[in-house]
């Protein structure tokens with residue numbers, strides 16, 4: 095059984111945490127939600143009858159919801175709304191497939207890193223006891239841990255594994271990117287994208 099339905103929890107928490115509207119209150123909720131997800135999601139996946147793990151994951155869900163309701167979200171959701179509406183894939187599943195590509199974009203890992211974003215990701219990495227001696231190292235650790243968690247609960251490696259046709263995807267790209275650009279979640283993303291950059295993230299996630 096694939097628990098992609100739970101993937102809106104870490105996505106909600108991670109987007110709220112780096113949102114331009116994050117506050118001390120939403121940070122506290124997002125931090126706890128991420129810790130609970132990492133400590134309990136795989137356990138729940140392996141044993142869906144584990145009531146304690148289920149309880150903790152439900153708490154994480156509620157906390158992540160409180161965080162994003164107050165801090166807003168980011169372009170994972172903008173891209174997810176446009177993609178899900180076009181290809182009719184459930185929200186949590188699409189989020190899980192876009193998550194790490196958006197984190198890499200937000201952090202600008204391919205160039206000069208964006209310190210204020212990487213420091214946020216590194217703070218979460220520290221809370222998860224991952225290597226985070228620098229902001230870059232912490233960001234890479236967090237991304238790696240997310241990939242590992244995704245694998246451990248059977249989440250696909252990319253959009254192509256959903257059976258989405260490549261030609262149909264390419265044909266929809268510019269329309270989806272335009273829609274994502276205008277999405278209400280885009281203004282609170284920590285890095286303001288161009289439509290071309292949004293298309294690149296889609297391609298990378300394919």
Ligand SMILES: [Zn+2]
Nearest residue numbers: 102106171185
């Ligand atoms: Zn969501």
